[in-house]
Amino acid sequence: MALPPEAHASVHHVWMPALMEPGTYAVDPDPWGRPWRRREDMDPSEAADLGVYAPLWPLATGPRNVLVLSPGDTRGTRLLPERSGDSCLGIVAGDEPSLLCAGCGLGVGFREDDCGVWQTVRYDPGAVAPRPLGGPPPAAPVRPLPPVDPEGHWEIRWTAGAGTALARLLAASGGRPLALPTGLPTVMFGRAVERLLPAGPPSLTVGQAGPGLPDTDADIVLVPADRRTGEPWRPPGDAVAVPLPAPVWAWLTGPGETSPTPVSGTLPAQVVRDDYPHPARPGYPFRPDHRTLRRTLSRMPEVRRPWLRALYDRL
Structure with missing residues (x-):
């Protein structure tokens, strides 16, 4: 995976x-683990060889x-x-x-x-060796992931996926205002887009695309990432694809959770429910994960553009 x-x-x-x-x-x-170094202490070409194009701390320089x-x-x-x-x-x-x-x-x-x-x-990749078991691997099922975890907080896989997606949204914007789809996409990205991009009439539109969805004329589309390769689903046309984790995308574009309550009638007497539905939203705003946002931006060559580097420094 x-x-x-x-x-x-x-x-x-x-x-x-x-x-x-x-x-x-x-x-x-990417390089993982020790030794740790500061991006500022490295030659830019050395840092670029590690896939980092903006200051980042700590910076792992261990094995890939x-x-x-x-x-x-x-x-x-x-x-x-x-x-x-x-x-x-x-x-x-x-x-x-x-x-x-x-x-x-x-x-x-x-x-x-x-x-x-x-x-x-x-x-350590140098200490173990893969041994094929024979036959193709089973297909990985995609199960929609609710945005709220069992404790009533925003699900970390949603905030982390939003952090990486926000980095790519910002790069695709070219520094121009974005028009987001209503609903959960605005909940996920609206506050950050308002804070980080200029105010004014939207120049680019953001939509949703993927298997089973109708075509859209949006300039930027939220699509599922392949669970095995991490590559985004490729939309037709010239729209810029911004990947989300497949379980997050599946919930975002699906019908959502259906009520466990029977269609008709009531629960039997003396039965105590233990499957109360989660709240639709936690009692605090959604925040894309800051660490994944900065890490993703720092590893995108586009961050060397002056306007995006200035935005990165503001983070």
Whole structure:
């Protein structure tokens, strides 16, 4: 699978679940882990080789193509917790691999499980090798993801996906006002667009496109990202495609959640509901994740344009 946008989201002091779904893995194309450096301390060409075109801290300069998977999908390894880095209540990656091959003792990767950190195993691509199981992989089903999590907060996968999408919306705008679709797209991006782009009559329109949707004449379209490659669905025509995570896009463009209440009649006597529907909106505004927004912008060559660099610096 493509590495989910929420892998780089800013999460506070809460326990996190596994980042990857069971039976899946991702290859992180960007440098990961130590040593950490400041973008300002690097030659621009050196930073560009790492895929970074604007100041960013901290900047990982470790290996590329690290394999990321769910801890429950690991076999044949043993954990050395004493090799954890500077953590809070759990373990994070340190200077040396904390996961060792149970047979030969070779360091093969890192286990992370701390507050505010997704539970992951990251394998060093030079220490493991893929072995095909034979036959095509099963198709990954796309299940619409509600925007509100079980605790009544904005779902982090929505805020992280909105952070990466907002970066591409801003770049596609050329610094001009945007007209957003009504409903959830305005909830997601409206406040940020008003704050970051000039006021005035909209110059470009934003719409929604994807499998099963009618054609649109919008200049910029929100489309689903392929779950395996991360590439955006390609709309017909000249519209600029801005990808959203497929489960987010599916909810955004679908009919939404239907009520669990029976169509007719009432619940039997003495039955107590334990499936009360979530609130349609939390009691605070939607905010695209700031960390994924800045990280995505810093890795887009377009950020070298003076107007977009000035906007980036304002962030």
